[in-house]
Amino acid sequence: MIIFSKVNKWYGEYQALVDVNAEVKKGEVVVVCGPSGSGKSTLIRTVNRLEDIQGGQILYNGHDVYGVDSNLNTLRSRVGFVFQNFNLFPHMSVLDNITLAPTKLKGLNASYVKTKALELLDMVGMSHKANAYPNQLSGGQQQRVAIARALAMEPPAMLFDEPTSALDPEMVGEVLSVMKSLAKEGMTMMCVTHEMNFAREVADKVWFMDAGRILEVAEPETFFQNPTHPRAQSFISDIRA
Amino acid sequence: MLLNVIDILSQYWELFLIGQYPHGPLGGLVNTLILASLALIIAFPLSVLLAVARTSPYGIFRHPVTVWVYVMRGIPLIMIIFWTYFLVPSLIGRNISGFTTMLCTLVLYQSAYLCEIVRGGLQSLPAGQTEASRALGLGYFRTMVFILLPQALYNSIPSLISQFISIIKETSLGYIINAQEMTFAANQVNNQLLVKPFEVYFILAVTYYLLCFGLTQLAQWFERRIDTKRQGDALIAT
Amino acid sequence: MSQFTQGLEKVLQGDYLDIILRGIKMTLELAALSWLLAMVIALSLVVIRLTNHKVAVAAVAGYVSYHRNIPTLVQLMLWYFGISSLFPYELQMWLVDQNAEFIFAAIALGLCQAAYFSEDIRSGMRAISSGQTEAARALGFGYLRSMRYIILPQGIRNALPSLINHTILLFKNTSLAMAIGVVELTYATREVENYTFLTFQSYLVCTLVYLFFSLLLMFCGAIFAKKLNKVYAR
Numbered sequence: 001m002i003i004f005s006k007v008n009k010w011y012g013e014y015q016a017l018v019d020v021n022a023e024v025k026k027g028e029v030v031v032v033c034g035p036s037g038s039g040k041s042t043l044i045r046t047v048n049r050l051e052d053i054q055g056g057q058i059l060y061n062g063h064d065v066y067g068v069d070s071n072l073n074t075l076r077s078r079v080g081f082v083f084q085n086f087n088l089f090p091h092m093s094v095l096d097n098i099t100l101a102p103t104k105l106k107g108l109n110a111s112y113v114k115t116k117a118l119e120l121l122d123m124v125g126m127s128h129k130a131n132a133y134p135n136q137l138s139g140g141q142q143q144r145v146a147i148a149r150a151l152a153m154e155p156p157a158m159l160f161d162e163p164t165s166a167l168d169p170e171m172v173g174e175v176l177s178v179m180k181s182l183a184k185e186g187m188t189m190m191c192v193t194h195e196m197n198f199a200r201e202v203a204d205k206v207w208f209m210d211a212g213r214i215l216e217v218a219e220p221e222t223f224f225q226n227p228t229h230p231r232a233q234s235f236i237s238d239i240r241a
Numbered sequence: 242m243l244l245n246v247i248d249i250l251s252q253y254w255e256l257f258l259i260g261q262y263p264h265g266p267l268g269g270l271v272n273t274l275i276l277a278s279l280a281l282i283i284a285f286p287l288s289v290l291l292a293v294a295r296t297s298p299y300g301i302f303r304h305p306v307t308v309w310v311y312v313m314r315g316i317p318l319i320m321i322i323f324w325t326y327f328l329v330p331s332l333i334g335r336n337i338s339g340f341t342t343m344l345c346t347l348v349l350y351q352s353a354y355l356c357e358i359v360r361g362g363l364q365s366l367p368a369g370q371t372e373a374s375r376a377l378g379l380g381y382f383r384t385m386v387f388i389l390l391p392q393a394l395y396n397s398i399p400s401l402i403s404q405f406i407s408i409i410k411e412t413s414l415g416y417i418i419n420a421q422e423m424t425f426a427a428n429q430v431n432n433q434l435l436v437k438p439f440e441v442y443f444i445l446a447v448t449y450y451l452l453c454f455g456l457t458q459l460a461q462w463f464e465r466r467i468d469t470k471r472q473g474d475a476l477i478a479t
Numbered sequence: 480m481s482q483f484t485q486g487l488e489k490v491l492q493g494d495y496l497d498i499i500l501r502g503i504k505m506t507l508e509l510a511a512l513s514w515l516l517a518m519v520i521a522l523s524l525v526v527i528r529l530t531n532h533k534v535a536v537a538a539v540a541g542y543v544s545y546h547r548n549i550p551t552l553v554q555l556m557l558w559y560f561g562i563s564s565l566f567p568y569e570l571q572m573w574l575v576d577q578n579a580e581f582i583f584a585a586i587a588l589g590l591c592q593a594a595y596f597s598e599d600i601r602s603g604m605r606a607i608s609s610g611q612t613e614a615a616r617a618l619g620f621g622y623l624r625s626m627r628y629i630i631l632p633q634g635i636r637n638a639l640p641s642l643i644n645h646t647i648l649l650f651k652n653t654s655l656a657m658a659i660g661v662v663e664l665t666y667a668t669r670e671v672e673n674y675t676f677l678t679f680q681s682y683l684v685c686t687l688v689y690l691f692f693s694l695l696l697m698f699c700g701a702i703f704a705k706k707l708n709k710v711y712a713r
Contacts, residue, residue, distance in 0.1 A: 048376055077378025087373030091391045100387060101377040146373075153377065314647070315693035316686050317654035319665050324686070327678050410550035417658055424553060431560065439561035446549045446557050453548035 001026045001061060001157050001188045002047060008055035009042060009212075016042045017053065018212040024157070024205075029189045031199040031220075034209035035235060040192040041084075043209070044161050047190070048079040061156050077105050080155035084162040086142040088134035088149070094121070095130045098149045105153070113152075120148040124178050140171030144178055157188035164195060196239055200224060208232045245440045253430045257444065260421050268421030270448060276340065276415065276422060277408045280347035285401070287348065288355030289394070293385060295360050306356070313353030318414055322346045326418055339420030347408055354407070358400045362393030396467065402460035406453045413449075423448065486680040495671045495681075502667025503688060509585055509653045509663055514646065516589030521596035525634075526626060528601065539597070546594035551587070552655050558587040559659040584656035588649060595645045603638025604630060636707050643700030647693050654689075664688060 002024040009017040016039050024030045032040045045051040047060060049072060058065040065075060088097050098117040102108050121127040124144040134142055143163055150158060160179065164172045176198050183189055183202045193199070199206055199220050206223040208216040208231075215229045227233045250257075260268020267275075294302040295310065313321070325346045330336050337345075366389060374384040416424040427445040431438055489495065528539040546554070563571060563583060574582060607630060615625035635642070657666035668685035672678050 050372055050376065073375075073378045073380045075378075076376055079376070081373075081376040083369060083373060083376075085367075085369050087367075087369035089370065089373070089388055089392075091395065101379060104383060104387065105378050149377070311694065311697075312690065315651075315690040315697075317651040317665065317689060319654045319657065320682065320686055320689060323665075323669075324682060327682065406548070413550035413552045414655075416552070424550070424556075438564050439557075442553065442557040442561040446553050449549045449553060450545065454544060457544075457548065 001028070002190060003059040004043075004056070005058075006056035007043075007046065007053050007058060009046065009051065009053045016212050017046070020056070020212075020214055022207060022214055022217065024188060024190050026156075026188055027186050028204045029183045029187075029202050030191070030205045030207060031203040032190065032192045032207045032209060033194065033196070033199065033235075038209040039212040040209050041161050042212075044159050044190060044192050047159055048076045048081055050081075073105075077101065077153050078155050080150035080153065080158035082143070082146050082150055082158065082160045082163050084165050086134070086139070086146045086166070088142055088146055090134050093131050093133055094126065094137070094145050097134070097145060098152045101149070102152050117148070117152060120151050121145070123151075123181075124148045125174070138171060139167045140174045143167065143171075143175045147175075147178055147182075151182075157190065158182065160189065160191040160193065162192050162194070164193065196224070208235065210235075242440065245437055246444060249430065249434070249437065249440055250444060253433075256426050256430055257423065257448065260426055266421050268423075269426040270423045270452075272340070273409065273412050273422040276343060276347070276412045276420070277405065279344055280351060280408050280412075281401075281405050283344075284348045284351040284355055287352045289359055289390070291352055291356035292359035292363060293390075295356060296363050298381075310353045310356055313350055314357075318346070318350055318411055319417065321350050322414060322418060325349070339415060339418045340422075342418055343412065343415040343420040343422075347411060350411070351404065351408055355401070355404060358397050358404065359393060362397040362400075363389055365396070366392055398467070399460045399464040402456060402463065406456050406460075409453060409456075410449070483680070486675075486677040487683070489675060490671060490677055490680045490684055495675065498667045498671055499664070499684060499688075502662060502664040505581075505661065505667075506650075506653050506663040506665075507692075509581065509588070509656060509661065510650045512585045513588035513592060513653070514649055516585060517592035517596050517649065520590065520593035521600060522631070524593065524597040525600050525604070525631075526623075528597075529604075529626070543594040543598060546591045547598075551591050551652050552658060554591050555584060555587045555655055555659055559583040580656070580659050580661045584653075584659060584661050588652055588656070592645065592649045592652075595648070596642060599638040599641040599645060600631075600634050602641075603636070604634030606637045607633050639704055639707065640700065643696060643703075647696050650692060650696065651689065 004020045004022045007017050007020040008015070020043060032043065034040055042051055046053050046058060047065065049065060053066065060075065060079065063070055063075065088094075089100070092100065095114065095117055098120065099110070099113045102113045102116070103110055118127055118130060121130055124147055126141060126144050126148065129137060129141060129145075134145070137145065147158075147163075163179070164175050167175065172195065176195060179189070179191070179198070180202055191198075191203075203220045206216075206218055206220050207214050208218075208223065208227070208229065210231045216223065216227060216232045218227070223232070224236060227236050256269060258269045259271050260266060262268065291306050291309070294306040297303050322342065326342050329342065329345055370388055370392070371384060374388040379387065412420075412422050413424040415422045416428060419425065424445065427441055431441045434441065490499075524539050524542065527535045530536075559580065563574065563579065566574070571579075611629055611633065612625060615629040620628065653663055654665040656663055657669070660666075662670075664685055668681050672681045675681065
């Protein structure tokens with residue numbers, strides 16, 4: 001579904017991604033973890049070109065993301081992306097946030113889109129707030145709406161960039177449970193997160209990154225019990241402490 | 242002195258208010274307001290276009306507008322009035338009235354200042370708004386129209402009102418090219434009376450003051466409303 | 480084209496150049512004098528307002544409100560035609576001998592701009608945390624000294640961008656003084672145009688001069704702000 005091959009990225013002199021080779025298979029849930037500044041967020045943002053890469057190739061659902069013939073907006077509309085800071089549009093109601101892209105980009109019938117949006121809101125447990133405005137919602141509620149907004153375009157895969165990092169502790173659970181139910185339905189997911197319990201319960205694979213490289217790819221069981229790379233070992237012992 | 246002021250007002254209030262109308266051209270306070278409103282109404286849409294161009298990633302749009310804004314901000318309004326007075330007739334091949342000259346001038350001048358206000362509104366929006374919109378697949382233009390401009394324009398309402406106040410004050414320069422407006426009317430009154438200049442200009446100043454002060458209050462009311470709206474929302478959110 | 484350059488050469492020669500140069504000198508003198516006046520008054524207004532004395536605060540607010548809500552041109556006229564007429568006859572005559580237009584223009588522009596400057600500095604100072612005053616007072620600085628050494632310098636730094644903008648405005652507003660007969664650059668340009676009928680060329684020269692000084696101010700402001708930010712960041 002998502003294939004990184006020899007991906008390299010620089011910010012000026014600083015190399016943010018170093019020869020990243022990895023694959024997210026269809027239906028797989030991948031959790032990317034690692035210390036801050038390790039390049040996790042940069043990596044996930046290269047998939048829909050919020051960040052550009054300087055070397056290598058990324059294939060998304062069979063399309064070359066950086067290919068000359070790829071239409072950037074079409075590509076992005078097919079990638080579900082959830083931000084750390086939700087980034088809902090504050091001047092639009094919850095419902096309008098969700099229906100915006102399907103109506104404007106797919107040109108779908110408004111009442112059909114609305115029905116679908118309400119279903120999605122129901123799924124994330126937010127249908128009672130359909131007419132509220134983002135600033136009237138708690139962080140957890142906003143993030144659930146943001147997930148519904150991304151799902152409304154029926155993307156083949158969902159990317160989550162630290163979706164719970166900006167939330168108060170008591171709200172983390174509600175967002176994770178939405179993500180879990182998505183995973184159960186077989187959605188392909190790539191998540192950058194510090195929630196190790198989520199990784200343990202839901203992930204098929206854990207990618208451990210440090211200094212712009214993927215140092216270890218393992219199943220969660222193996223990763224948490226017997227990490228092989230020394231950096232991964234110290235990372236695990238740090239979060240246990 | 243106060244008696245003099247009342248005297249002048251009771252005798253000349255029509256001239257201050259509407260100029261020589263209906264026996265001559267419309268002028269005075271009413272024309273000042275018409276001139277300022279028309280200038281804002283025409284300059285504002287223009288300035289939105291300029292602001293979009295000024296924040297555009299394409300230099301071909303950005304550079305000319307940037308130069309335009311710097312030039313307009315760098316030369317006095319009077320010089321722009323003289324330029325308009327000189328250039329517009331030679332471009333369209335016939336003379337234009339003082340009122341039209343002033344209107345063209347204010348539109349040109351204010352388009353640059355309003356452009357900077359809208360640009361400020363656009364650039365103060367969090368980068369996440371653009372990112373989220375682009376991540377959904379909305380292109381540059383749609384992101385601008387549906388996501389960025391609605392928010393930026395709403396936030397700049399108070400600045401727009403203060404800019405309207407500036408425009409009202411700037412219309413007084415119409416006097417220099419004999420455009421019919423309030424300052425011109427006051428000078429007519431002064432020329433007729435000759436001996437009471439302080440009273441005449443005092444009336445003129447007070448009138449401008451009341452008008453602009455009222456609008457300032459309106460701007461502050463809007464600002465509070467926008468602020469409380471945000472704060473109220475934030476309270477609900479926590 | 481050659482006609483255009485010939486005209487330009489004519490405007491930039493002999494008597495005409497002389498008129499323009501004297502205009503530039505007058506514009507710069509007027510700008511400098513009213514700027515100084517404005518800054519002195521503005522600083523006093525800020526300090527008075529900070530006393531938090533009810534009457535003082537109301538008086539300053541009234542001053543600012545008056546000068547910001549009346550067109551600068553009208554303020555010029557009120558001073559030159561209006562207020563001057565209230566002066567005793569001897570003083571009026573004396574002022575006429577002393578180039579009254581220039582004096583009243585400097586007063587009107589300075590008083591008016593002081594309102595803007597004082598608001599700029601005040602909002603710059605509002606951004607300073609109250610801990611700064613407390614720290615200064617705790618060190619033993621009195622009210623005026625903590626103002627002088629701690630609060631005002633920070634406030635002015637915060638206010639710098641809007642101070643620069645309003646300085647440019649003041650510079651441009653000196654052109655309004657032509658309306659009461661001060662022979663500054665705009666007035667001088669009109670004179671040259673009247674003599675030569677070379678409207679385009681004389682306006683062009685004048686515009687470029689204004690642009691040069693405005694851009695110079697913007698440029699200095701940008702450099703200054705960068706420098707201060709560096710110090711601040713450290």
